[in-house]
Amino acid sequence: MPHLIPKELCTRCGACFAADSKGVLSKDDQGFPVHDSNDFEYLDGLLRVCSGENWNYKELLKQQYGDDIDYDPGSPDIGQHLKIFLLSSADTVWRDLGQSGGVTSTLLRFCFESGKIDSALAVRRSNSEQGNPFSSEPYIARSAEELADSFGSKYTICSSLEAISTLTKESNAFAATLLPCQTVGLKRLANDWDASLKEKCKLIIGPYCGLNMEAEVGNAIAHAAGVDSNDVFAFRNRGGAFPGKTTLETKAGKEVYLDRTAHRILYRMYTPLRCYTCTDYGNELADVSVADCWEMNKDGFRFPEGAAYVICRTERGLANVEEAIRGGYLVSHEVDGVAAQKRWQASFYHRKVRGHNRIHYWKRRGKPVPKPDYEMPPVFEESRISDFIEIWSWRIFRSERLRKNGLRFWLWLARGKNGSFRNLVFEDCKRYLFTHTYDQFNFRMYKHSVGNYLKWAKRLVTSK
Numbered sequence: 083m084p085h086l087i088p089k090e091l092c093t094r095c096g097a098c099f100a101a102d103s104k105g106v107l108s109k110d111d112q113g114f115p116v117h118d119s120n121d122f123e124y125l126d127g128l129l130r131v132c133s134g135e136n137w138n139y140k141e142l143l144k145q146q147y148g149d150d151i152d153y154d155p156g157s158p159d160i161g162q163h164l165k166i167f168l169l170s171s172a173d174t175v176w177r178d179l180g181q182s183g184g185v186t187s188t189l190l191r192f193c194f195e196s197g198k199i200d201s202a203l204a205v206r207r208s209n210s211e212q213g214n215p216f217s218s219e220p221y222i223a224r225s226a227e228e229l230a231d232s233f234g235s236k237y238t239i240c241s242s243l244e245a246i247s248t249l250t251k252e253s254n255a256f257a258a259t260l261l262p263c264q265t266v267g268l269k270r271l272a273n274d275w276d277a278s279l280k281e282k283c284k285l286i287i288g289p290y291c292g293l294n295m296e297a298e299v300g301n302a303i304a305h306a307a308g309v310d311s312n313d314v315f316a317f318r319n320r321g322g323a324f325p326g327k328t329t330l331e332t333k334a335g336k337e338v339y340l341d342r343t344a345h346r347i348l349y350r351m352y353t354p355l356r357c358y359t360c361t362d363y364g365n366e367l368a369d370v371s372v373a374d375c376w377e378m379n380k381d382g383f384r385f386p387e388g389a390a391y392v393i394c395r396t397e398r399g400l401a402n403v404e405e406a407i408r409g410g411y412l413v414s415h416e417v418d419g420v421a422a423q424k425r426w427q428a429s430f431y432h433r434k435v436r437g438h439n440r441i442h443y444w445k446r447r448g449k450p451v452p453k454p455d456y457e458m459p460p461v462f463e464e465s466r467i468s469d470f471i472e473i474w475s476w477r478i479f480r481s482e483r484l485r486k487n488g489l490r491f492w493l494w495l496a497r498g499k500n501g502s503f504r505n506l507v508f509e510d511c512k513r514y515l516f517t518h519t520y521d522q523f524n525f526r527m528y529k530h531s532v533g534n535y536l537k538w539a540k541r542l543v544t545s546k
Contacts, residue, residue, distance in 0.1 A: 083116040091134040096241030097267035156459030158430035161366035168417035183388035194226040203258035204232035216300025220245035257285040262362035288365030324388035346516035363433030369399030432518035465520030
């Protein structure tokens with residue numbers, strides 16, 4: 083069966099499944115939409131809600147913020163916003179069980195308990211009794227209590243918008259937590275499929291999105307860690323206290339932990355091409371964008387219990403956040419919005435600015451690429467070396483054998499003791515190879531690395 087759109091362009095957001103009234107779509111083994119129809123006019127109608135090829139991003143920004151919106155795709159700015167908060171959940175249980183201070187779940191809880199919504203579209207990961215513990219699925223919570231099933235980060239592809247057709251039938255007011263491509267898909271569904279979504283959707287909460295991964299990553303991690311994937315009961319990307327650990331829980335109750343930062347190599351191995359050509363890191367079409375707070379002080383993380391930056395982009399987003407704070411659902415901490423935006427610059431260069439570099443690269447090589455409705459910025463020359471490393475490591479790891487052996491070796495490095503040679507190599511690979519910054523090659527960082535190896539050599543000689 084032919085694919086609805088080339089796989090290199092498909093975000094698997096699920097919008098086409100929501101709009102498919104004739105039921106001509108099904109999924110291949112990776113979740114890409116395939117069809118059995120010769121009705122090309124109908125198929126073109128499905129493509130009108132697709133967030134894959136026709137990236138009418140500026141048009142959607144103008145619809146949301148007005149014709150005078152100042153969108154510069156070559157700038158690492160965070161986009162339109164009214165106010166930035168630094169928040170955590172006032173409920174310590176929700177704060178600890180949720181991710182990043184439990185902010186998203188608690189904001190949805192506020193919307194339920196204040197009568198603003200009757201449903202919430204979220205994502206959950208099953209355990210082995212419910213399905214595949216490594217895959218994510220769209221989840222409709224119909225009460226605040228049901229939100230508990232969606233706690234935690236997922237980081238795997240999920241066709242969230244396929245649940246929209248159900249929501250439109252049974253809900254009069256819902257909120258949704260969506261990745262950037264899914265936010266675009268929902269906007270296009272509201273424009274070209276069901277205009278009632280504009281009224282029924284009361285709030286979109288959008289996490290910043292670095293890159294996403296295929297569901298098979300969980301099986302790969304289990305295999306590399308020496309765990310039989312059939313014996314895994316539950317899989318958590320970032321379980322436990324902030325910043326969380328990647329955890330495999332077996333059916334016998336044993337838990338296997340991995341270094342959280344070990345996931346950096348996984349993006350090169352299991353991220354689809356369309357994620358690399360996405361240019362919306364900050365979820366700029368959401369009402370509220372949410373980002374982890376990674377601030378450090380001399381004692382470690384500033385908020386070891388977890389907290390998140392909340393970027394209010396629309397009036398209704400700001401109103402909901404301020405009401406949740408006044409209602410005692412969220413705790414507001416002192417925040418320096420200017421400093422926060424400076425810290426995010428490297429990430430916005432990576433996704434918003436350098437995303438266009440990757441589009442230029444793949445287009446020159448004849449790959450299908452998204453077509454934005456704005457003038458493409460020129461190549462960002464400062465990141466040329468980083469772009470080369472990133473793109474070629476992604477291409478190299480299309481080999482299943484290299485993935486398998488590379489991940490096993492990577493986890494072996496990750497388990498090295500602090501200060502050991504293995505640990506030094508692991509940290510340098512994260513610093514120079516598997517990072518999203520474009521300025522990692524500088525004298526200060528070289529000096530730091532060389533100094534660490536000299537200290538290791540000195541300890542080795544002294545011990546003998």
